[in-house]
Amino acid sequence: MSKKVTKIAVLTSGGDAPGMNAAIRAVVRTGIYYGLEVYGVVRGYNGMIEDDIFKMDSRSVANIIQRGGTILKTARSKEFMSPEGRQKAYANLIKRGIDGLVVVGGNGSFTGALKLHEEFGLPCVGIPGTIDKDLYGTDFTIGFDTAVNTAVEAIDKIRDTADAHDRLFIVEVMGRDAGYIALHSGIATGAEHILIPEEDTSVEEVIAGLSEKEKRKKLVNLIVVAEGHKSGGANHIAEIVKQQLPNLDTKVTILGHLQRGGSPSCIDRLIASRMGYHAVESLLQGRHNVMVGILDNAMKYTPLEIAIREKQRFSDEWLKIVKILAS
Numbered sequence: 001m002s003k004k005v006t007k008i009a010v011l012t013s014g015g016d017a018p019g020m021n022a023a024i025r026a027v028v029r030t031g032i033y034y035g036l037e038v039y040g041v042v043r044g045y046n047g048m049i050e051d052d053i054f055k056m057d058s059r060s061v062a063n064i065i066q067r068g069g070t071i072l073k074t075a076r077s078k079e080f081m082s083p084e085g086r087q088k089a090y091a092n093l094i095k096r097g098i099d100g101l102v103v104v105g106g107n108g109s110f111t112g113a114l115k116l117h118e119e120f121g122l123p124c125v126g127i128p129g130t131i132d133k134d135l136y137g138t139d140f141t142i143g144f145d146t147a148v149n150t151a152v153e154a155i156d157k158i159r160d161t162a163d164a165h166d167r168l169f170i171v172e173v174m175g176r177d178a179g180y181i182a183l184h185s186g187i188a189t190g191a192e193h194i195l196i197p198e199e200d201t202s203v204e205e206v207i208a209g210l211s212e213k214e215k216r217k218k219l220v221n222l223i224v225v226a227e228g229h230k231s232g233g234a235n236h237i238a239e240i241v242k243q244q245l246p247n248l249d250t251k252v253t254i255l256g257h258l259q260r261g262g263s264p265s266c267i268d269r270l271i272a273s274r275m276g277y278h279a280v281e282s283l284l285q286g287r288h289n290v291m292v293g294i295l296d297n298a299m300k301y302t303p304l305e306i307a308i309r310e311k312q313r314f315s316d317e318w319l320k321i322v323k324i325l326a327s
């Protein structure tokens with residue numbers, strides 16, 4: 001039996017995602033409910049190394065559930081990648097008697113948490129917080145729903161002006177290695193082509209599709225491309241399209257970081273609250289070094305190394321639907 005956890009810390013790390021605040025609130029209030037001391041670590045692993053750690057109470061998370069970003073701030077920490085950096089970070093936890101850690105972040109942040117466990121035996125639990133939805137073991141990651149709705153709202157607006165001018169728009173959305181934002185926003189806005197890192201669609205195939213549409217006088221077209229697609233992104237695709245189909249009036253929009261901000265959607269607030277609560281329960285019940293996820297509306301606990309290593313599988317059905325509907 002592992003020793004009972006009595007003092008926990010919570011941090012947000014990697015790219016921020018709308019709903020992270022709701023997760024912090026749930027961790028703090030659940031921890032306090034169970035009589036734990038709860039500490040907040042500022043700026044992810046950087047704050048852990050620099051001893052930027054403070055005790056939280058119920059009031060420290062008041063009025064944040066509706067706010068985007070993260071009150072704990074976030075960072076990508078180079079120093080934490082080294083054993084020396086992690087040693088420094090861990091020393092700042094043990095001097096306060098912190099014996100459990102909740103990490104809200106993505107695959108990189110979970111890799112860091114796993115290292116803390118392997119090197120020092122610290123019990124950790126991960127909460128999936130990433131707009132990219134690139135984690136195995138959960139149908140939801142905090143921030144994805146908000147980000148994809150932001151993308152849809154923006155692409156709808158682009159569609160209006162594309163239609164008014166008979167233009168081709170190539171819209172780049174976020175997604176470093178994962179195409180979920182592109183797939184979901186592309187389907188929801190009726191995009192003619194969707195390019196994602198997981199699928200091997202070439203720019204030549206897109207050109208062939210556009211050229212066929214040009215012949216039948218379909219000039220308004222929308223391409224949604226994930227930033228991580230092998231083409232290198234919207235600007236690269238536009239260059240090739242302009243060379244090969246000079247009659248098309250081609251424009252590029254890169255949505256960028258606006259997809260990471262804004263007030264979280266109801267779904268993101270709900271899943272963040274539920275995951276935050278279960279993360280603390282997990283630490284208390286000795287279910288350590290797992291990521292809390294939701295699969296088929298039930299809580300699912302996936303060992304961190306599996307959540308990091310395995311890839312979510314794209315449904316072939318969605319890919320077929322895209323091809324049929326985008327004609």
Ligand SMILES: Nc1ncnc2c1ncn2[C@@H]1O[C@H](COP(=O)(O)OP(=O)(O)O)[C@@H](O)[C@H]1O
Nearest residue numbers: 014015076077080081105106107108109111112
């Ligand atoms: N292999 C690793 N060892 C230790 N820490 C890591 C490792 N990979 C990532 N991290 C830590 O997690 C942070 C966030 O990772 P990153 O990949 O940028 O974001 P995300 O968690 O959103 O995927 C990194 O800046 C680093 O501090």
Ligand SMILES: O=P(O)(O)OC[C@H]1O[C@](O)(COP(=O)(O)O)[C@@H](O)[C@@H]1O
Nearest residue numbers: 014015106129130131132174175176
């Ligand atoms: O703004 P940054 O820090 O350069 O990060 C950009 C990356 O962060 C993301 O928004 C989210 O990625 P993570 O969840 O892995 O942090 C990616 O889609 C994007 O490629």
Ligand SMILES: [Mg+2]
Nearest residue numbers: 014106107108
């Ligand atoms: Mg990541």
